[in-house]
Amino acid sequence: MSIDRVRSRDLGVAPGNGTPGPTNTIVDVPGVRVGQVTILEGTRLHTGVTAIVPDAVDVPGGRMPAGLFVGNGYGKLVGATQLVELGEIETPILLTGTLSAFRAADALVSYVLSNPGNESVESLNPVVGETNDGFLSDIRSRPITEAHVLEALRTASTDPVEQGCVGAGTGTAALGFKGGIGSASRVVDLGEHGSCTLGVLAQTNFSGTLTVHGVPITPQEGLSTPLANDAVPQGNSCMLIVAIDAGLDARQLTRVATRAVFGMAQVGSDFAQGSGDYAIAFDTGPTVPVPDAQLNPVFAAVQEAVAEAVLDSLFLATTTTGFHGHTKHAVPLDFVLEKCAAAGVLNR
Known part of the structure; x- marks a missing residue:
């Protein structure tokens, strides 16, 4: 049996019981675009x-509360220290390959400085995350140009986020298989404080054993193709971007990023030694007092959405042969379905 590339929810193995937003991607959060x-x-x-573009920072002088959690600091996250110090972001967030992060940051500065109303700006904190796609791509060539960055920023939209082998996930690998970009969202009930929407975008490039509802899925079991050119790739990292419209402050957003x-x-x-695991959380809503005691549903939702976004980044990715003939194989969805059915964990 061969199954087309589908999301985990369509396969019947989406994590948790939470309710997704209309597109089940990060753009379900009002005021967020992706290019x-x-x-x-x-x-x-x-x-x-x-490019993750919150509307609130895509205007002159725009800032919004944000928090950062570093699961392991083996990475090159541009702009991290000021984000932590001030608890805010003032530019869109870019994701790319490791050695292109610095060129992307320069291009992001050019983008912001060129926007009308920013003629007097003399200091700026660009935020650029990365994972190492050097197993499948010629990372030393640093191919990202200003034109690429400007295109991603200027075409950012609220259309459902394309996932799998796209954008910053084109050359990534995760959990033994081809990784990529994944996204998911949850509608969160905050009781007397109403409801909010939380969305996650993941760039997956980390090691471990793919686990679906507690069921391990390994390349050795699931692939009939020999794994001679399917070795462990360079770099094992993950970037998680979390958006929410609950009105949380920077301290609370750091707590949300931690749970991500x-x-x-x-x-x-x-969570290997060489894995740069980072989460950035920002809030698009007006800041309102939300007691910490009301955050448990948010903590549960962000973990659920991260798990689903990671699964979708793999489930929608396709087998890729890249630099030096290296190959990363797509997750065999028929095998996932078979193992999860046998374990009685299908939720469709």
């Missing part, structure tokens, strides 16, 4: 840019 540029050149280049990284454990991350 992506995918770069493919034969087998040499498999990379790209993913915890969510990686549900799908099998081994």
